[in-house]
Amino acid sequence: MPVVDVQSTDLICRTHDMTYKAEPFAIEAGQDIRITWSKEKMTSPYTGIDPVGPCVFWLSPLEKKGVGKVWSKIHEYTNDGGEDAANWCSAKIVNSKNYYDFTIPxxxxxxxxxxxxxIIDIISAGKTNYDDFTMGPHFYSNCLVLDITGNGTAPLKNPVSIIDVYKPYYKKPFYVEGTKNNLFKLPGPAPYTTGKP
Known part of the structure; x- marks a missing residue:
């Protein structure tokens, strides 16, 4: 199920039972990581179809438990400049058998x-009907624990609060249909890297 209330702390990792005690996945900084989505979990319970929209990836030190200004955006992909569903990150994921690769800084x-x-479903993101939470953007967010190795010395860049940077979209459209997609901006600061068409 997606999160539809940007004021909910579920927006951080989506599920109440996602804990920071999960078994870590070991990866070296600078390596590519592959994220795979379950087909069933991607499909919207409201529309019965796959989400259409951008994807974004954040890192936070584990000991912070995701609370406060601790999240750094490390990668994002909106679309390749087109105006239809086939150009968004979500389509790239579906066409790749539900996985997406990017590099750990x-x-x-x-x-x-x-x-x-x-993954942010923007099918209804041009509206802000939060009376029954069927309208507005639908956020398919999940968290996992990484044990990152390597010789890096840099702290995460531009840490923010997930709740704070998404909160403005409680009362305004997340995405205005018909606008130029190269003007589309995801919440939060610029990432370490962006997706390439």
């Missing part, structure tokens, strides 16, 4: 981190 300090992965 090579310069970050080794340690345990929470990785937040997210």
């Amino acid at each position: 090579g310069e970050i300090i080794p340690g345990k981190y929470l990785l937040r992965t997210e």
